[in-house]
Amino acid sequence: xxxxERYVRPKIKALVGAKPEVxxxxxxxxxxxxxxxxxxxxxxxxxVCQHCNHHMRLPAEQRLxxxxxxxxxxxxxxxxxxxxxxxxxDRKRYSDRLxxxxxxxxxxxxxxxxxxxxxxKMEGRAVVVAAxxxxxxxxxxxxxxxxxxxxxxxxxxxQQAPLIIIPATGGARMQEGILSLMQMPRTVIAVQEVKxxxxxxxxxxTDPTTGGVSASFAMLGDIHIAEPGAVIGFAGRRVIEQxxxxxxxxxxxxxxxLLEHGMVDIVAPRTQIRPTIIRLISLLMDGKxxxxxxxxxxxDAAEGxxxxxxxxESGPDKT
Amino acid sequence: MRNFLDFEQPIAExxxxxxxxxxxxxxxxxxxxxxxxxxxxxxxxxxxxTYAKLTPWQKVQVARHPDRPHFKNYVSRMFTDYQPLxxxxxxxxxxxxxxxxxxxxxxxxxxxxxxxxGDTQARIKHNFGMARPEGYRxxxxxxxxxERFQLPVITLxxxxxxxxxxxxxxxxxxxxxxxxxxxxxNIRVPLVATIIGEGGSGGAIxxxxxxxxxxxxxxxxxxxxxxxxxxILWRSAEEAQTAAEALRLTAQDLEKLKVIDRVIKEPVGGAxxxxxxxxxxxxxxxxxxxxxxxxxxxxxxxxxxxxxFLAMGRHGLS
Ligand SMILES: [Zn+2]
Numbered sequence: 060x061x062x063x064e065r066y067v068r069p070k071i072k073a074l075v076g077a078k079p080e081v082x083x084x085x086x087x088x089x090x091x092x093x094x095x096x097x098x099x100x101x102x103x104x105x106x107v108c109q110h111c112n113h114h115m116r117l118p119a120e121q122r123l124x125x126x127x128x129x130x131x132x133x134x135x136x137x138x139x140x141x142x143x144x145x146x147x148x149d150r151k152r153y154s155d156r157l158x159x160x161x162x163x164x165x166x167x168x169x170x171x172x173x174x175x176x177x178x179x180k181m182e183g184r185a186v187v188v189a190a191x192x193x194x195x196x197x198x199x200x201x202x203x204x205x206x207x208x209x210x211x212x213x214x215x216x217x218q219q220a221p222l223i224i225i226p227a228t229g230g231a232r233m234q235e236g237i238l239s240l241m242q243m244p245r246t247v248i249a250v251q252e253v254k255x256x257x258x259x260x261x262x263x264x265t266d267p268t269t270g271g272v273s274a275s276f277a278m279l280g281d282i283h284i285a286e287p288g289a290v291i292g293f294a295g296r297r298v299i300e301q302x303x304x305x306x307x308x309x310x311x312x313x314x315x316x317l318l319e320h321g322m323v324d325i326v327a328p329r330t331q332i333r334p335t336i337i338r339l340i341s342l343l344m345d346g347k348x349x350x351x352x353x354x355x356x357x358x359d360a361a362e363g364x365x366x367x368x369x370x371x372e373s374g375p376d377k378t
Numbered sequence: 379m380r381n382f383l384d385f386e387q388p389i390a391e392x393x394x395x396x397x398x399x400x401x402x403x404x405x406x407x408x409x410x411x412x413x414x415x416x417x418x419x420x421x422x423x424x425x426x427x428t429y430a431k432l433t434p435w436q437k438v439q440v441a442r443h444p445d446r447p448h449f450k451n452y453v454s455r456m457f458t459d460y461q462p463l464x465x466x467x468x469x470x471x472x473x474x475x476x477x478x479x480x481x482x483x484x485x486x487x488x489x490x491x492x493x494x495x496g497d498t499q500a501r502i503k504h505n506f507g508m509a510r511p512e513g514y515r516x517x518x519x520x521x522x523x524x525e526r527f528q529l530p531v532i533t534l535x536x537x538x539x540x541x542x543x544x545x546x547x548x549x550x551x552x553x554x555x556x557x558x559x560x561x562x563x564n565i566r567v568p569l570v571a572t573i574i575g576e577g578g579s580g581g582a583i584x585x586x587x588x589x590x591x592x593x594x595x596x597x598x599x600x601x602x603x604x605x606x607x608x609x610i611l612w613r614s615a616e617e618a619q620t621a622a623e624a625l626r627l628t629a630q631d632l633e634k635l636k637v638i639d640r641v642i643k644e645p646v647g648g649a650x651x652x653x654x655x656x657x658x659x660x661x662x663x664x665x666x667x668x669x670x671x672x673x674x675x676x677x678x679x680x681x682x683x684x685x686x687f688l689a690m691g692r693h694g695l696s
Contacts, residue, residue: 141693144635145626149611202691209688231579231601233611236625237637238691240579240601244587245691247559248684271601273552274540274580279560293551293580294542298606302542312547322550 089113105329114286114329116266119170119192122225123177126188126333132179135187137171137210140202145236153234160195170195172203173228176211178218182337184344185220187211191265191272193227200272201232205242208276212249221259221340222250226277230270243275250276259343261336264291264314264323282339283323284332285314291323381650383439389428389647392421425647432596434628435619438604440596441575442538445650447657449476449493449534452574455657456482457489463523465516469549472513474505474541475585477520482532483665485672488524490517490585491534494575507576508541511554514584518554521561521569528676530568530668533585538603540581555584562587563687566680568671570664572642573597573629574649589683590667591637593629594660595644599637600627637690 087096091113096104105125106115117125124130147153157172164170173195178187189211191198208224215222231239253260262280266289274293285291292312300307310316317323327335382390396417399410432440440446453460457480464471477490492509495501517533524531540551562569562585571588577599586599593599602610604622609615626632629641642663649656671679 140691144691144693145624147624149621149624150613205691233602233607233625235691236601237599237627237632237635240583241637241687241690243556243580243583244559244563244687247556247587248563248688251560251563271580274555274584275559276556278550278553278556291552292547293540293555294547298542299544299547303544305544307544311544320548320550322553 090115107329112287112328114266114288116193116227117329118194119175119190119225119227122190122265123175123188125329126181126223126336127177127179127186128181128183132177132188135176135178135210135214137174137176137203137207140206143234144202144238145234147234147236149234156196156234164192164195172201172207173198174204174207176207176214178214178220181333181340184340185218186223186340187215187218187220188223188225190225191227193267196232198226198228199230199232199239200228200242200246201235201239202242204232205239205245208242208246209249212253215253215258216256219256219258221261221344222253223261223263223336224250224276224280225263225265226268226272227265228268228270228272230272240271243271246276247279250279254281259340261339263332263336264317265289267291269293269295269312278322281343282325284325284327284335285317285323286332287314287326287328289314291317381444383436383443385428385432385436385439389421389424392417392424396421422646425651429596429647433619433623434598434625435604435622437596437628438576438598438622440648440650441598443648443650444496445653446575447649447653448496448536448575449491450496451653452491452534452657452660453478453480453489455654456480456661457487463516463520465519466512467519468512468515470510470512472505472510472516473503474507474509474537475513475517477516479520479523479529482668483661485530485668486527487530487532487668488520489532489534490520491574492537492581492585494536505541507537508539509537509581509584510541510543510546511549511551514540514554514558517558517585518561521558521565525565525567528567530570530672531565531588532664532668533569533571533588535571535573535577535582535586535599536575537578537581538576539578540584555580558584559587563684564680566676568668568674568679569683570667570671572660572664573599573638574660578603587683587687589671589679589686590639592640592642592660592663592667593632593638594642594649594656595629596648597629598622598627599629599632600625635691636693 085098087101089108092111094110106117123132143154170192173192176189189208250260259281262277262283264285268277268291290312314326318326396414399414403410460480462478476493479488492507493504494507495504569588570590571586573593575597579601604618605615608617608621632638633641642659645652645655
């Protein structure tokens with residue numbers, strides 16, 4: 060969509076009048092239960108269906124707003140990476156695909172690629188978050204995304220802050236060929252640096268987390284939290300079906316399935332993710348005994364006003 | 379019976395003729411030394427010219443050639459006192475990834491690699507070189523063993539990719555690969571990886587994040603198979619040739635991209651023509667690399683390996 064279309068089209072629609080039965084900007088249909096949800100309710104409910112609790116994909120920006128105190132955060136500037144390093148062309152030029160994806164992004168928050176690196180506070184403590192943007196070429200990981208994760212890791216070490224990465228991705232960016240495969244070792248090194256600095260590394264697995272992303276940093280977190288129903292796995296469903304020629308078990312590759320098979324620690328509903336991470340950060344980093352009277356005066360330890368130690372040295376040594 | 383690829387048919391025909399003439403000569407009917415000599419010169423020239431200008435798709439075929447030397451061929455020629463080691467100590471022994479310990483040109487080393495299998499029966503046993511989580515976990519175990527005894531690690535990569543199956547997913551294929559990559563990057567002993575055939579995606583990088591990464595001249599290394607890429611991006615598996623070109627999966631392109639350190643020359647006509655010679659060429663390069671890497675301080679070695687990968691991909695093909 061061009062700049063012109065983006066700004067003019069809604070007005071044209073308003074003049075012509077969108078289809079009166081279901082104005083698509085007002086109602087959403089749940090892709091799980093098929094029920095209609097009023098747009099305002101959907102936003103208030105963080106894109107979780109109020110009828111069936113289905114967790115729909117949440118845009119990266121809204122994800123970040125949900126995590127940080129008062130929804131406020133700063134975006135880290137990401138280093139420039141070569142655009143279309145292989146001069147790749149399938150039915151379309153990759154450089155055109157990139158431009159198209161970039162033009163669809165909100166100009167205020169243009170990401171340039173499928174990742175946003177943000178830093179801010181969670182319960183008053185500095186935290187770095189790298190969130191994949193699934194709407195940008197399926198959240199696929201190429202050099203720019205890899206560079207985003209390396210940047211996020213460096214920033215976390217610099218700020219002595221925990222790192223949270225939120226994948227929402229189909230895997231490697233095929234159009235960057237071997238260079239996208241090389242993002243697997245690169246991102247593994249990045250998160251290792253965070254762990255070696257004694258800082259917690261959380262992975263929040265959202266729908267979907269597959270392929271080369273799931274087979275690299277996303278399975279190396281200190282703690283893995285997944286959203287209900289999220290598809291998480293190495294190989295795609297179709298590829299498996301074609302290979303093994305058998306029906307896949309119920310709930311195959313869902314967050315719950317991974318929990319049962321020992322690959323994630325927690326499956327948490329969207330609204331519980333922020334308090335869960337806050338509680339875990341405190342437990343991991345504030346290892347010294349706290350004033351129990353004060354802590355228990357608050358119902359939820361995560362919301363408690365715990366002493367923040369002066370350095371990360373009190374955290375567990377992860378090397 | 380030698381296996382010939384499609385583009386090798388003219389070579390096959392000439393060699394067939396030579397064979398026939400030799401057979402006639404054996405029966406004493408004619409003296410054909412001259413004719414055979416001429417034909418031999420012709421076929422040699424044909425092999426050289428054919429192999430000098432292989433397309434990426436043809437290289438994919440050569441990389442997958444059934445007669446190409448596999449892990450077992452390498453190990454039996456490279457090592458003395460070789461002791462295969464089995465199992466992941468958790469679930470099973472995977473036959474798609476083999477490993478063991480042995481003496482390579484005098485030096486005790488751990489060797490790990492994919493085995494595709496040489497005939498139909500073996501291919502089934504080794505699951506065509508497609509490992510399940512157990513394979514990667516065995517590799518991790520062996521890398522840890524190497525580190526404990528300060529032995530260098532040699533990996534030989536030859537896989538279409540990690541196995542896409544229900545059990546593999548159930549047992550954490552992703553985690554197993556991720557952990558293998560992590561260990562490659564973590565160990566404080568030299569790791570020399572060589573792509574000897576097919577370097578298929580995550581299943582390959584799981585063993586290939588090394589201090590030195592080599593590729594045989596006609597091997598390929600890619601994020602996805604050309605067939606898989608074609609069916610996704612072109613919506614047609616027929617476009618595999620086009621995808622093979624677009625993906626830049628040849629050893630020569632990867633060297634330009636600085637993803638690998640060196641291309642190892644193959645015998646004329648490909649590694650499958652002279653398997654022993656191919657193995658020896660690979661051995662020479664590995665030995666030279668090990669001599670340099672073993673002289674490095676372990677911490678510096680590890681830091682250098684990590685910096686090398688971090689720097690990768692910051693520039694494209696010029
Ligand atoms: Zn619903």
